[in-house]
Amino acid sequence: MHKFWVVMSQVYKKNAKSGSWIFLVLSPLLFLAIGFGIAFYIAKTQAPAQVAVVSDVSAVSQALSKQNNDDLHFKVYSSSKKADAALNDEKVDGILTVNAKDQFRSRYVSRDNGQEVDKTTLVTALSGLKLSSTAASMHLTAAQVSALTQPPMVSTKTVAIENGKQVTKSNSTQLMNHGVAVVAMILILMVTMVYGSILAQEIATEKGSRIMEILLSSVSATTQFFGKLAGIFALLLTQLAIYVVAGVISWQFVKNQSFVSGVLKQFDFSILVSGTTAMIVVFFIIGTLTYSVLAALTGSLVSNQEQVQQAAMPISMLGLIGYFITIAAQSSDSALAQITSYVPFLNVFVMPTQMSLGRASMGEAWISVAISLVFLVLFTMFTVKVYRNNVLVYSGSGLWQSMKTSFSIWKSERSVAKK
Known part of the structure; x- marks a missing residue:
């Protein structure tokens, strides 16, 4: 067991100190930091549009000024001349002239280099004032106005057909599960390609340097195999742990940002502890281990480091096949998606998506x-x-000839064992 830990630690330390792995870990964090910085800068520098309001009824102008929000500010001006002067001095982005005595007929003049104001926003603001004015002229009570303007209530729900029965599904839950499945699919694809290549290169480098003869004199091939596999897997866990720590630390700074909280309110993150999400994690672990073993297999079949691309090719091809089947499965529940949900190497991509879309039950998973x-x-x-x-x-x-050679050695060993 001691030799296993020695091999594992050597593989782990050598790759953890390499510049390529450090760049692999830090580059996503750097890109996320740049993206968040740009979004933060835009959110802070984008001031609300300033609209000058001129009306023949002062109460209307005052009422509009009370409808200010983060995107639009109304500024009351007593005359069109003063509003024009403010527009010429670029103090406002546009002028809204409201003729309240003539059915609230209005005119909006915008500055070409000013912030754009959606016409629908202005119409919505004026519609409420016009409704109040009309209701007052007709001597309607507040209750009557509320009854007239109350929209009809339409309740919605999403159901999935499981075993011939309707099972209620939350729209937000389905959306989040689908998002988690897509993220898991991309993570598996990236992990299999990147870490599969690292593992294959690790084995090919030792073979190419002819150091294997020395290693095998003290450590068995089986111990080396599982030690390398464990070292690469520990490297992956380290990367994920770094991301978790970075996410926790970053969350303390971004959670109070208004634009972040506005986006997060649209999602129900409580479903991250659902059975579907747990199953997606299981498939992620199985997929990572399966493709790592495949990388070790192909890596052992090459003779030197120059043939590492050949070793990585089967991993990339299987990963891309699973990826494209998953993309197709998102639009339709084809027979191909149903079959590949149970095929090793491919099911780690397809089954999480099938589950998130309500096409596969927990039992099938x-x-x-x-x-x-x-x-x-x-x-x-x-x-x-x-x-x-x-x-x-x-x-x-090459790979094929190496496989034939390995098969011949295996047959010879069996023949010797029978004798």
Whole structure:
């Protein structure tokens, strides 16, 4: 067990100190910081539009000035001449002239280099005043006005068909689950490609430098295999932990920003503790482990570091196939999506999306998980044997020839064992 931890720590320390891994970890944080900084700057520097109001009824101008918000400010002017002077001095972005005695007929003049004001916003503000004025002239009570203006109530709900029955689903829950599934899909794709390449390069580098002969004299190939796998996985966990810590620290600074709170109010984050989200995390872990084992397999089949791209090609192809099937599954529940929801390597992409869209039940997800776990165990056992047989093969003939060589060695070992 001590040798396992030595191999794991060596792999972990070597990659954690590399500039490529440090850049891999810091670049997303840097891009997010730049994006947030730009959004923060825009939110702070974008002042509300200033609109001068001139009306033949002073009460109307005063009423409009009470409807100021973060996007629009009304400024009362006693005459059109003063409003024009303010516009010429670029103190206001436009002039709203309201003729309250003539059915609130209005005219808006905007400055071409000023902030744009949506016509709908002005119409909405004037409509409320016109309604109040008309109700007063007709001697309507407040209750009567409220009854006339009260819109009809329409309740909505979203249902999913599970086992032939309607099951109520929350719109926000479905949206968030779908978002989590998409994020998990992208994370799995990135992790498999990046860390798969790192693991394959780790193995290919040792083979290319012919250091394996020395290593195998003190550490078995099986221990090296699982040690490297654990070291790369620990590297991934370190990256995720850094993001969690950075997110917690950043949250203390951004949670009180108005534009951030405005966006967050539209989502119900309590559903992040739902069963669907937990299942997505399970598929993320299984997918990461499965593709890592595949990377170790392909990495052991190459002879030197120059062939690492060949080792990474099967990982990239499988990942992209799963990605494109998932994209297609978002628009329709095709037979391909239903089948690949149970196919190892592909189900880690497709099944989370199927669940988030209400097309797969929790029971079906567990069946997919069981298939993936059985496959992961068998595939790992197979990869360990290939790794052990092929770790000292330097044929240099590519993946296919290396696989044939490894198979020949395996057959020879079986023949010897039978004798």
